[in-house]
Amino acid sequence: MKLATVEHEGAERTALVLDRGARLLLLDRAHHLTTGEHAPALATMQLIVEGGDPVRRTLDRLAEQAPEEAVAAASEVRWLSPLPRPVQIRDFGAFPGHFRNARARIEGIPADQVELPAIMLERPLYYFTNRLSVTGHDSDITWPAYSSVRDYELEFACVLGRGGTDITAADAPAHIFGYTVFNDFSARDTQLEEIATGLGLSKSKDFTDANVLGPWITTADEVGDPYKLTMTARVNGEEVSRGTTADMHHTFADMIVFASRSTRLHAGEVFGSGTVPTGCGLEHGRFLEPGDTVELEVSGLGILRNRVVS
Structure with missing residues (x-):
């Protein structure tokens, strides 16, 4: 699994990398589309790293479902450091x-x-x-x-x-x-x-x-x-x-x-x-x-x- 942090539509977002970086699954949007709920644990890469196995299970589910409405092209984002604020x-x-x-x-x-x-x-x-x-x-x-x-x-x-x-x-x-x-x-x-x-x-x-x-x-x-x-x-x-x-x-x-x-x-x-x-x-x-x-x-x-x- 490859995980990125990008700027999309003026906001910092975490993303699952698809197609060798050509497309990205915006995690907060994907979770909301598939559950109707927001997922604070996916808001930043630091929270994902700290989240352990429960967050990893959520990521695996989103990777499998990957709703197309939550996918952005690489041309639509600005790449940030995957950990914008390392500890x-x-x-x-x-x-x-x-x-x-x-x-x-x-x-x-x-x-x-x-x-x-x-x-x-x-x-x-x-x-x-x-x-x-x-x-x-x-x-x-x-x-x-x-x-x-x-x-x-x-x-x-x-x-x-x-x-x-x-x-x-x-x-x-x-x-x-x-x-x-x-x-x-x-x-x-x-x-x-x-x-x-x-x-x-x-x-x-x-x-x-x-x-x-x-x-x-x-x-x-x-x-x-x-x-x-x-x-x-x-x-x-x-x-x-x-x-x-x-x-x-x-x-x-x-x-x-x-x-x-x-x-x-x-x-x-x-x-x-x-x-x-x-x-x-x-x-x-x-x-x-x-x-x-x-x-x-x-x-x-x-x-x-x-x-x-x-």
Whole structure:
């Protein structure tokens, strides 16, 4: 099942994705047409995620009935982030190859000569990004005036469907509601200045619409094995990055276990995978220009497309 949030007729609505995104079943309208009642539990994606099995049964029923009067064409909607207001966003570094490639480019040495800190391989480390600066598929990304080195990052993310503290490795997969594509846009010139301070990332990641999720959330049962997916990036139609989720050193279960240590996690949190090897311009020495269109594709999760504007 693929679930989206869209703007339709001036209102934010949740939707079931049909025909690979060509059409959408507007959930509130479909429920009203089939029952004569409104369904507050379908009003937002956060409520759907929190709703558990009862909401899933409702979604299965609506998917089966799918009244045509509740279907909208993709051309009639504006895509929003499937979770317009995530409870939290943590971005992890699950792909060591990305860090080796990036450091090799910065330091001018072969990637196989880059030695990563042992802690990066021992623990699925993460940083918090701005959960209030999120946009969706087909949105223009206005680049901040303080940066001239524009970069994409090819990632995917899991959405938590259940919370908890000190979650075990055995239980962790059951906490995943679904998966989505994630573009963690980065102002690289600003980032290099910031990391030199040792204080971590700031305005290199924190600008309007820097975090892009979408085009929808694919539920975990439909994805199957999330560590056998192909990840591809294209700029203006030309393939520039290709990788696989099989290269993840830390799994999402690892991330859930680590992040939940002595900390309560909540339904609706987003965990980013980090960038797949070759998955950004920094690794190639090729960056984005105003007007460029970036497409990130993860097999089974869809294509996330955005244009960068000055």
